[in-house]
Amino acid sequence: MFTGIVQGVAQVLALQDRSGLRSLRLQFPTGFGEGLEIGASVACDGVCLTVTALPAPDQADFDVMQQTLTLTTLGALVPGSRINVERAARDGAEIGGHPLSGHVDVMGQVVEVRQPENNHVLRMALPAPWMRYVFAKGYIAVNGASLTVAQAQRERDGSGWFEVWLIPETLRMTTFGDKTVGAAVHVEIDRSTQVFVDTVRAALDEKLGPLLPALERLLAQQGLSLDELQNPPAQLGAASQKA
Known part of the structure:
Protein backbone atom coordinates (compact mmCIF):
# COMPACT_ATOMS: atom_id res chain seq x y z
CA MET A 1 0.00 0.00 0.00
CA PHE A 2 1.08 3.59 -0.62
CA THR A 3 -0.02 6.92 0.83
CA GLY A 4 0.06 9.05 -2.31
CA ILE A 5 2.66 11.41 -0.82
CA VAL A 6 5.42 11.42 -3.44
CA GLN A 7 8.85 11.21 -1.77
CA GLY A 8 10.92 12.41 -4.68
CA VAL A 9 11.70 12.24 -8.39
CA ALA A 10 13.78 9.40 -9.84
CA GLN A 11 15.63 9.40 -13.13
CA VAL A 12 15.83 6.51 -15.59
CA LEU A 13 19.49 5.49 -15.94
CA ALA A 14 19.17 2.52 -18.28
CA LEU A 15 16.68 0.25 -20.04
CA GLN A 16 17.07 -3.36 -21.13
CA ASP A 17 14.48 -5.17 -23.23
CA ARG A 18 14.06 -8.90 -22.75
CA SER A 19 11.49 -11.38 -23.93
CA GLY A 20 8.12 -10.24 -22.56
CA LEU A 21 9.45 -7.52 -20.28
CA ARG A 22 11.69 -4.50 -19.88
CA SER A 23 14.14 -3.88 -17.06
CA LEU A 24 14.50 -0.34 -15.69
CA ARG A 25 17.36 1.04 -13.64
CA LEU A 26 16.41 4.11 -11.62
CA GLN A 27 18.52 6.66 -9.80
CA PHE A 28 16.70 7.86 -6.67
CA PRO A 29 17.21 11.07 -4.69
CA THR A 30 19.93 10.86 -2.04
CA GLY A 31 18.80 8.76 0.91
CA PHE A 32 15.69 7.37 -0.78
CA GLY A 33 17.18 3.86 -1.03
CA GLU A 34 18.29 3.61 2.59
CA GLY A 35 17.13 0.24 3.89
CA LEU A 36 15.55 -0.69 0.55
CA GLU A 37 15.70 -4.43 -0.11
CA ILE A 38 15.24 -6.73 -3.08
CA GLY A 39 11.54 -7.66 -3.24
CA ALA A 40 10.38 -4.33 -1.83
CA SER A 41 7.66 -2.33 -3.60
CA VAL A 42 8.13 1.15 -5.01
CA ALA A 43 5.41 3.22 -6.71
CA CYS A 44 6.86 4.58 -9.98
CA ASP A 45 4.51 7.26 -11.35
CA GLY A 46 1.84 5.42 -9.38
CA VAL A 47 2.64 1.94 -10.73
CA CYS A 48 3.67 -0.58 -8.08
CA LEU A 49 6.96 -2.23 -9.13
CA THR A 50 9.17 -4.77 -7.33
CA VAL A 51 12.87 -4.20 -6.71
CA THR A 52 14.89 -6.91 -8.49
CA ALA A 53 18.44 -5.64 -7.87
CA LEU A 54 20.30 -2.92 -5.97
CA PRO A 55 23.36 -2.12 -8.12
CA ALA A 56 24.49 0.93 -6.11
CA PRO A 57 23.34 3.19 -3.28
CA ASP A 58 20.08 4.93 -4.18
CA GLN A 59 19.74 2.85 -7.35
CA ALA A 60 17.38 -0.05 -8.08
CA ASP A 61 16.35 -2.27 -10.95
CA PHE A 62 12.75 -3.22 -11.77
CA ASP A 63 11.20 -5.64 -14.27
CA VAL A 64 8.08 -4.38 -16.05
CA MET A 65 5.78 -6.85 -17.81
CA GLN A 66 4.69 -6.29 -21.41
CA GLN A 67 1.06 -5.70 -20.38
CA THR A 68 2.12 -2.96 -17.98
CA LEU A 69 4.29 -1.37 -20.68
CA THR A 70 1.27 -1.37 -23.01
CA LEU A 71 -1.27 0.02 -20.52
CA THR A 72 0.91 2.72 -18.92
CA THR A 73 3.42 5.39 -19.86
CA LEU A 74 6.29 3.23 -18.58
CA GLY A 75 6.69 1.85 -22.10
CA ALA A 76 7.62 5.35 -23.32
CA LEU A 77 10.40 5.95 -20.78
CA VAL A 78 13.91 6.64 -22.07
CA PRO A 79 17.21 7.26 -20.28
CA GLY A 80 16.88 10.62 -18.56
CA SER A 81 13.10 10.39 -18.06
CA ARG A 82 11.88 11.60 -14.65
CA ILE A 83 9.16 9.89 -12.62
CA ASN A 84 7.51 10.29 -9.21
CA VAL A 85 8.51 7.67 -6.65
CA GLU A 86 7.21 6.55 -3.25
CA ARG A 87 8.24 3.61 -1.11
CA ALA A 88 5.60 1.31 0.32
CA ALA A 89 3.91 2.52 3.51
CA ARG A 90 5.03 0.99 6.79
CA ASP A 91 2.70 -0.19 9.53
CA GLY A 92 1.77 2.70 11.75
CA ALA A 93 3.04 5.34 9.35
CA GLU A 94 1.04 8.54 8.95
CA ILE A 95 -1.12 8.52 5.81
CA GLY A 96 -0.85 12.10 4.64
CA GLY A 97 -2.70 11.41 1.40
CA HIS A 98 -5.13 8.52 0.96
CA PRO A 99 -4.55 4.76 0.62
CA LEU A 100 -3.36 3.70 -2.86
CA SER A 101 -2.84 0.24 -4.29
CA GLY A 102 -0.35 1.19 -6.99
CA HIS A 103 -2.64 -0.31 -9.64
CA VAL A 104 -3.45 2.19 -12.39
CA ASP A 105 -7.11 2.22 -13.43
CA VAL A 106 -6.99 4.35 -16.55
CA MET A 107 -4.88 6.78 -18.54
CA TYR A 139 -9.65 12.19 -3.73
CA ILE A 140 -7.83 11.02 -6.84
CA ALA A 141 -4.30 9.78 -7.53
CA VAL A 142 -2.40 11.10 -10.55
CA ASN A 143 1.03 9.63 -11.30
CA GLY A 144 1.14 8.33 -7.75
CA ALA A 145 0.29 11.62 -6.03
CA SER A 146 -2.78 11.93 -3.82
CA LEU A 147 -4.66 15.02 -4.95
CA THR A 148 -7.96 16.75 -4.20
CA VAL A 149 -10.27 17.34 -7.14
CA ALA A 150 -11.03 21.04 -7.41
CA GLN A 151 -13.59 20.83 -10.20
CA ALA A 152 -15.11 18.03 -12.24
CA GLN A 153 -17.50 17.85 -15.17
CA ARG A 154 -19.12 14.77 -16.67
CA GLU A 155 -20.47 14.65 -20.20
CA ARG A 156 -23.55 12.68 -21.28
CA ASP A 157 -21.39 10.00 -22.91
CA GLY A 158 -19.74 9.28 -19.54
CA SER A 159 -16.43 10.98 -20.29
CA GLY A 160 -15.36 14.27 -18.73
CA TRP A 161 -12.59 16.26 -17.09
CA PHE A 162 -11.33 17.24 -13.67
CA GLU A 163 -8.93 19.86 -12.35
CA VAL A 164 -6.30 19.84 -9.62
CA TRP A 165 -4.54 22.89 -8.17
CA LEU A 166 -0.91 22.34 -7.23
CA ILE A 167 1.06 24.35 -4.69
CA PRO A 168 4.79 25.15 -5.17
CA GLU A 169 5.87 22.36 -2.77
CA THR A 170 4.00 19.77 -4.82
CA LEU A 171 5.67 21.02 -7.98
CA ARG A 172 9.07 20.83 -6.27
CA MET A 173 8.61 17.23 -5.16
CA THR A 174 7.00 15.86 -8.34
CA THR A 175 7.17 15.97 -12.13
CA PHE A 176 3.88 17.85 -12.55
CA GLY A 177 5.68 21.04 -13.50
CA ASP A 178 6.97 19.21 -16.60
CA LYS A 179 3.52 18.25 -17.87
CA THR A 180 2.20 20.04 -20.95
CA VAL A 181 -1.04 19.76 -22.93
CA GLY A 182 -1.28 16.30 -24.47
CA ALA A 183 0.75 14.54 -21.77
CA ALA A 184 -0.60 11.16 -20.64
CA VAL A 185 -0.96 10.52 -16.91
CA HIS A 186 -1.77 7.53 -14.72
CA VAL A 187 -5.00 7.75 -12.74
CA GLU A 188 -6.01 5.58 -9.80
CA ILE A 189 -9.57 6.09 -8.58
CA ASP A 190 -10.27 6.36 -4.86
CA ARG A 191 -11.50 2.88 -3.93
CA SER A 192 -14.01 4.04 -1.31
CA THR A 193 -15.66 6.31 -3.88
CA GLN A 194 -15.72 3.50 -6.43
CA VAL A 195 -17.35 1.10 -3.95
CA PHE A 196 -19.97 3.72 -3.01
CA VAL A 197 -20.87 4.51 -6.62
CA ASP A 198 -20.94 0.88 -7.76
CA THR A 199 -23.06 -0.13 -4.76
CA VAL A 200 -25.62 2.58 -5.50
CA ARG A 201 -25.71 1.66 -9.18
CA ALA A 202 -26.20 -2.03 -8.31
CA ALA A 203 -29.00 -1.15 -5.88
CA LEU A 204 -30.73 0.99 -8.51
CA ASP A 205 -30.42 -1.78 -11.05
CA GLU A 206 -31.80 -4.36 -8.61
CA LYS A 207 -34.72 -2.21 -7.43
CA LEU A 208 -35.69 -0.54 -10.69
CA GLY A 209 -34.64 -3.19 -13.19
CA PRO A 210 -36.64 -2.68 -16.40
CA LEU A 211 -37.49 0.89 -15.39
CA LEU A 212 -33.86 2.05 -15.60
CA PRO A 213 -33.85 2.81 -19.36
CA ALA A 214 -36.97 4.95 -18.97
CA LEU A 215 -35.48 6.73 -15.94
CA GLU A 216 -32.24 7.41 -17.84
CA ARG A 217 -34.22 8.88 -20.76
CA LEU A 218 -36.21 11.09 -18.38
CA LEU A 219 -33.05 12.31 -16.67
CA ALA A 220 -31.38 12.95 -20.03
CA GLN A 221 -34.27 15.24 -20.99
CA GLN A 222 -33.42 17.30 -17.90
CA GLY A 223 -29.71 17.29 -18.67
CA LEU A 224 -28.97 14.86 -15.83
CA SER A 225 -27.68 11.31 -15.46
CA LEU A 226 -27.80 8.47 -12.94
CA ASP A 227 -24.26 9.30 -11.86
CA GLU A 228 -25.44 12.70 -10.64
CA LEU A 229 -27.95 11.03 -8.32
CA GLN A 230 -25.23 9.22 -6.39
CA ASN A 231 -22.76 11.95 -5.54
CA PRO A 232 -21.05 10.78 -2.34
CA PRO A 233 -20.44 13.24 0.47
CA ALA A 234 -17.46 15.51 -0.09
CA GLN A 235 -14.39 14.06 1.61
CA LEU A 236 -12.63 16.32 4.03
CA GLY A 237 -8.96 16.79 4.77
CA ALA A 238 -6.07 17.72 2.55
CA ALA A 239 -2.37 17.01 2.56
CA SER A 240 0.35 19.11 1.01
CA GLN A 241 0.01 17.19 -2.25
CA LYS A 242 -3.76 17.45 -2.21
CA ALA A 243 -3.81 21.18 -2.89
Missing part, protein backbone atom coordinates in the same frame (compact mmCIF):
# COMPACT_ATOMS: atom_id res chain seq x y z
CA GLY A 108 -5.88 10.44 -18.47
CA GLN A 109 -4.64 13.27 -20.64
CA VAL A 110 -3.66 16.83 -19.77
CA VAL A 111 -5.93 19.13 -21.77
CA GLU A 112 -5.19 22.49 -20.15
CA VAL A 113 -2.45 24.06 -18.02
CA ARG A 114 -2.98 27.36 -16.17
CA GLN A 115 -0.60 29.23 -13.91
CA PRO A 116 -2.34 31.75 -11.68
CA GLU A 117 -0.08 33.45 -9.13
CA ASN A 118 1.65 30.90 -6.85
CA ASN A 119 -0.51 28.10 -8.26
CA HIS A 120 -0.38 25.58 -11.05
CA VAL A 121 -3.62 24.13 -12.43
CA LEU A 122 -3.89 20.97 -14.50
CA ARG A 123 -7.12 19.99 -16.25
CA MET A 124 -7.20 16.31 -17.23
CA ALA A 125 -9.65 14.42 -19.41
CA LEU A 126 -10.90 10.93 -18.57
CA PRO A 127 -12.81 8.49 -20.77
CA ALA A 128 -16.07 6.77 -19.84
CA PRO A 129 -16.95 5.21 -17.50
CA TRP A 130 -14.25 6.46 -15.11
CA MET A 131 -15.61 9.96 -14.63
CA ARG A 132 -18.51 8.52 -12.64
CA TYR A 133 -16.01 8.06 -9.76
CA VAL A 134 -14.64 11.62 -9.80
CA PHE A 135 -16.26 14.36 -7.70
CA ALA A 136 -15.25 17.84 -6.64
CA LYS A 137 -13.51 17.76 -3.22
CA GLY A 138 -12.97 14.01 -3.57
Whole structure:
Protein backbone atom coordinates (compact mmCIF):
# COMPACT_ATOMS: atom_id res chain seq x y z
CA MET A 1 0.00 0.00 0.00
CA PHE A 2 1.08 3.59 -0.62
CA THR A 3 -0.02 6.92 0.83
CA GLY A 4 0.06 9.05 -2.31
CA ILE A 5 2.66 11.41 -0.82
CA VAL A 6 5.42 11.42 -3.44
CA GLN A 7 8.85 11.21 -1.77
CA GLY A 8 10.92 12.41 -4.68
CA VAL A 9 11.70 12.24 -8.39
CA ALA A 10 13.78 9.40 -9.84
CA GLN A 11 15.63 9.40 -13.13
CA VAL A 12 15.83 6.51 -15.59
CA LEU A 13 19.49 5.49 -15.94
CA ALA A 14 19.17 2.52 -18.28
CA LEU A 15 16.68 0.25 -20.04
CA GLN A 16 17.07 -3.36 -21.13
CA ASP A 17 14.48 -5.17 -23.23
CA ARG A 18 14.06 -8.90 -22.75
CA SER A 19 11.49 -11.38 -23.93
CA GLY A 20 8.12 -10.24 -22.56
CA LEU A 21 9.45 -7.52 -20.28
CA ARG A 22 11.69 -4.50 -19.88
CA SER A 23 14.14 -3.88 -17.06
CA LEU A 24 14.50 -0.34 -15.69
CA ARG A 25 17.36 1.04 -13.64
CA LEU A 26 16.41 4.11 -11.62
CA GLN A 27 18.52 6.66 -9.80
CA PHE A 28 16.70 7.86 -6.67
CA PRO A 29 17.21 11.07 -4.69
CA THR A 30 19.93 10.86 -2.04
CA GLY A 31 18.80 8.76 0.91
CA PHE A 32 15.69 7.37 -0.78
CA GLY A 33 17.18 3.86 -1.03
CA GLU A 34 18.29 3.61 2.59
CA GLY A 35 17.13 0.24 3.89
CA LEU A 36 15.55 -0.69 0.55
CA GLU A 37 15.70 -4.43 -0.11
CA ILE A 38 15.24 -6.73 -3.08
CA GLY A 39 11.54 -7.66 -3.24
CA ALA A 40 10.38 -4.33 -1.83
CA SER A 41 7.66 -2.33 -3.60
CA VAL A 42 8.13 1.15 -5.01
CA ALA A 43 5.41 3.22 -6.71
CA CYS A 44 6.86 4.58 -9.98
CA ASP A 45 4.51 7.26 -11.35
CA GLY A 46 1.84 5.42 -9.38
CA VAL A 47 2.64 1.94 -10.73
CA CYS A 48 3.67 -0.58 -8.08
CA LEU A 49 6.96 -2.23 -9.13
CA THR A 50 9.17 -4.77 -7.33
CA VAL A 51 12.87 -4.20 -6.71
CA THR A 52 14.89 -6.91 -8.49
CA ALA A 53 18.44 -5.64 -7.87
CA LEU A 54 20.30 -2.92 -5.97
CA PRO A 55 23.36 -2.12 -8.12
CA ALA A 56 24.49 0.93 -6.11
CA PRO A 57 23.34 3.19 -3.28
CA ASP A 58 20.08 4.93 -4.18
CA GLN A 59 19.74 2.85 -7.35
CA ALA A 60 17.38 -0.05 -8.08
CA ASP A 61 16.35 -2.27 -10.95
CA PHE A 62 12.75 -3.22 -11.77
CA ASP A 63 11.20 -5.64 -14.27
CA VAL A 64 8.08 -4.38 -16.05
CA MET A 65 5.78 -6.85 -17.81
CA GLN A 66 4.69 -6.29 -21.41
CA GLN A 67 1.06 -5.70 -20.38
CA THR A 68 2.12 -2.96 -17.98
CA LEU A 69 4.29 -1.37 -20.68
CA THR A 70 1.27 -1.37 -23.01
CA LEU A 71 -1.27 0.02 -20.52
CA THR A 72 0.91 2.72 -18.92
CA THR A 73 3.42 5.39 -19.86
CA LEU A 74 6.29 3.23 -18.58
CA GLY A 75 6.69 1.85 -22.10
CA ALA A 76 7.62 5.35 -23.32
CA LEU A 77 10.40 5.95 -20.78
CA VAL A 78 13.91 6.64 -22.07
CA PRO A 79 17.21 7.26 -20.28
CA GLY A 80 16.88 10.62 -18.56
CA SER A 81 13.10 10.39 -18.06
CA ARG A 82 11.88 11.60 -14.65
CA ILE A 83 9.16 9.89 -12.62
CA ASN A 84 7.51 10.29 -9.21
CA VAL A 85 8.51 7.67 -6.65
CA GLU A 86 7.21 6.55 -3.25
CA ARG A 87 8.24 3.61 -1.11
CA ALA A 88 5.60 1.31 0.32
CA ALA A 89 3.91 2.52 3.51
CA ARG A 90 5.03 0.99 6.79
CA ASP A 91 2.70 -0.19 9.53
CA GLY A 92 1.77 2.70 11.75
CA ALA A 93 3.04 5.34 9.35
CA GLU A 94 1.04 8.54 8.95
CA ILE A 95 -1.12 8.52 5.81
CA GLY A 96 -0.85 12.10 4.64
CA GLY A 97 -2.70 11.41 1.40
CA HIS A 98 -5.13 8.52 0.96
CA PRO A 99 -4.55 4.76 0.62
CA LEU A 100 -3.36 3.70 -2.86
CA SER A 101 -2.84 0.24 -4.29
CA GLY A 102 -0.35 1.19 -6.99
CA HIS A 103 -2.64 -0.31 -9.64
CA VAL A 104 -3.45 2.19 -12.39
CA ASP A 105 -7.11 2.22 -13.43
CA VAL A 106 -6.99 4.35 -16.55
CA MET A 107 -4.88 6.78 -18.54
CA GLY A 108 -5.88 10.44 -18.47
CA GLN A 109 -4.64 13.27 -20.64
CA VAL A 110 -3.66 16.83 -19.77
CA VAL A 111 -5.93 19.13 -21.77
CA GLU A 112 -5.19 22.49 -20.15
CA VAL A 113 -2.45 24.06 -18.02
CA ARG A 114 -2.98 27.36 -16.17
CA GLN A 115 -0.60 29.23 -13.91
CA PRO A 116 -2.34 31.75 -11.68
CA GLU A 117 -0.08 33.45 -9.13
CA ASN A 118 1.65 30.90 -6.85
CA ASN A 119 -0.51 28.10 -8.26
CA HIS A 120 -0.38 25.58 -11.05
CA VAL A 121 -3.62 24.13 -12.43
CA LEU A 122 -3.89 20.97 -14.50
CA ARG A 123 -7.12 19.99 -16.25
CA MET A 124 -7.20 16.31 -17.23
CA ALA A 125 -9.65 14.42 -19.41
CA LEU A 126 -10.90 10.93 -18.57
CA PRO A 127 -12.81 8.49 -20.77
CA ALA A 128 -16.07 6.77 -19.84
CA PRO A 129 -16.95 5.21 -17.50
CA TRP A 130 -14.25 6.46 -15.11
CA MET A 131 -15.61 9.96 -14.63
CA ARG A 132 -18.51 8.52 -12.64
CA TYR A 133 -16.01 8.06 -9.76
CA VAL A 134 -14.64 11.62 -9.80
CA PHE A 135 -16.26 14.36 -7.70
CA ALA A 136 -15.25 17.84 -6.64
CA LYS A 137 -13.51 17.76 -3.22
CA GLY A 138 -12.97 14.01 -3.57
CA TYR A 139 -9.65 12.19 -3.73
CA ILE A 140 -7.83 11.02 -6.84
CA ALA A 141 -4.30 9.78 -7.53
CA VAL A 142 -2.40 11.10 -10.55
CA ASN A 143 1.03 9.63 -11.30
CA GLY A 144 1.14 8.33 -7.75
CA ALA A 145 0.29 11.62 -6.03
CA SER A 146 -2.78 11.93 -3.82
CA LEU A 147 -4.66 15.02 -4.95
CA THR A 148 -7.96 16.75 -4.20
CA VAL A 149 -10.27 17.34 -7.14
CA ALA A 150 -11.03 21.04 -7.41
CA GLN A 151 -13.59 20.83 -10.20
CA ALA A 152 -15.11 18.03 -12.24
CA GLN A 153 -17.50 17.85 -15.17
CA ARG A 154 -19.12 14.77 -16.67
CA GLU A 155 -20.47 14.65 -20.20
CA ARG A 156 -23.55 12.68 -21.28
CA ASP A 157 -21.39 10.00 -22.91
CA GLY A 158 -19.74 9.28 -19.54
CA SER A 159 -16.43 10.98 -20.29
CA GLY A 160 -15.36 14.27 -18.73
CA TRP A 161 -12.59 16.26 -17.09
CA PHE A 162 -11.33 17.24 -13.67
CA GLU A 163 -8.93 19.86 -12.35
CA VAL A 164 -6.30 19.84 -9.62
CA TRP A 165 -4.54 22.89 -8.17
CA LEU A 166 -0.91 22.34 -7.23
CA ILE A 167 1.06 24.35 -4.69
CA PRO A 168 4.79 25.15 -5.17
CA GLU A 169 5.87 22.36 -2.77
CA THR A 170 4.00 19.77 -4.82
CA LEU A 171 5.67 21.02 -7.98
CA ARG A 172 9.07 20.83 -6.27
CA MET A 173 8.61 17.23 -5.16
CA THR A 174 7.00 15.86 -8.34
CA THR A 175 7.17 15.97 -12.13
CA PHE A 176 3.88 17.85 -12.55
CA GLY A 177 5.68 21.04 -13.50
CA ASP A 178 6.97 19.21 -16.60
CA LYS A 179 3.52 18.25 -17.87
CA THR A 180 2.20 20.04 -20.95
CA VAL A 181 -1.04 19.76 -22.93
CA GLY A 182 -1.28 16.30 -24.47
CA ALA A 183 0.75 14.54 -21.77
CA ALA A 184 -0.60 11.16 -20.64
CA VAL A 185 -0.96 10.52 -16.91
CA HIS A 186 -1.77 7.53 -14.72
CA VAL A 187 -5.00 7.75 -12.74
CA GLU A 188 -6.01 5.58 -9.80
CA ILE A 189 -9.57 6.09 -8.58
CA ASP A 190 -10.27 6.36 -4.86
CA ARG A 191 -11.50 2.88 -3.93
CA SER A 192 -14.01 4.04 -1.31
CA THR A 193 -15.66 6.31 -3.88
CA GLN A 194 -15.72 3.50 -6.43
CA VAL A 195 -17.35 1.10 -3.95
CA PHE A 196 -19.97 3.72 -3.01
CA VAL A 197 -20.87 4.51 -6.62
CA ASP A 198 -20.94 0.88 -7.76
CA THR A 199 -23.06 -0.13 -4.76
CA VAL A 200 -25.62 2.58 -5.50
CA ARG A 201 -25.71 1.66 -9.18
CA ALA A 202 -26.20 -2.03 -8.31
CA ALA A 203 -29.00 -1.15 -5.88
CA LEU A 204 -30.73 0.99 -8.51
CA ASP A 205 -30.42 -1.78 -11.05
CA GLU A 206 -31.80 -4.36 -8.61
CA LYS A 207 -34.72 -2.21 -7.43
CA LEU A 208 -35.69 -0.54 -10.69
CA GLY A 209 -34.64 -3.19 -13.19
CA PRO A 210 -36.64 -2.68 -16.40
CA LEU A 211 -37.49 0.89 -15.39
CA LEU A 212 -33.86 2.05 -15.60
CA PRO A 213 -33.85 2.81 -19.36
CA ALA A 214 -36.97 4.95 -18.97
CA LEU A 215 -35.48 6.73 -15.94
CA GLU A 216 -32.24 7.41 -17.84
CA ARG A 217 -34.22 8.88 -20.76
CA LEU A 218 -36.21 11.09 -18.38
CA LEU A 219 -33.05 12.31 -16.67
CA ALA A 220 -31.38 12.95 -20.03
CA GLN A 221 -34.27 15.24 -20.99
CA GLN A 222 -33.42 17.30 -17.90
CA GLY A 223 -29.71 17.29 -18.67
CA LEU A 224 -28.97 14.86 -15.83
CA SER A 225 -27.68 11.31 -15.46
CA LEU A 226 -27.80 8.47 -12.94
CA ASP A 227 -24.26 9.30 -11.86
CA GLU A 228 -25.44 12.70 -10.64
CA LEU A 229 -27.95 11.03 -8.32
CA GLN A 230 -25.23 9.22 -6.39
CA ASN A 231 -22.76 11.95 -5.54
CA PRO A 232 -21.05 10.78 -2.34
CA PRO A 233 -20.44 13.24 0.47
CA ALA A 234 -17.46 15.51 -0.09
CA GLN A 235 -14.39 14.06 1.61
CA LEU A 236 -12.63 16.32 4.03
CA GLY A 237 -8.96 16.79 4.77
CA ALA A 238 -6.07 17.72 2.55
CA ALA A 239 -2.37 17.01 2.56
CA SER A 240 0.35 19.11 1.01
CA GLN A 241 0.01 17.19 -2.25
CA LYS A 242 -3.76 17.45 -2.21
CA ALA A 243 -3.81 21.18 -2.89
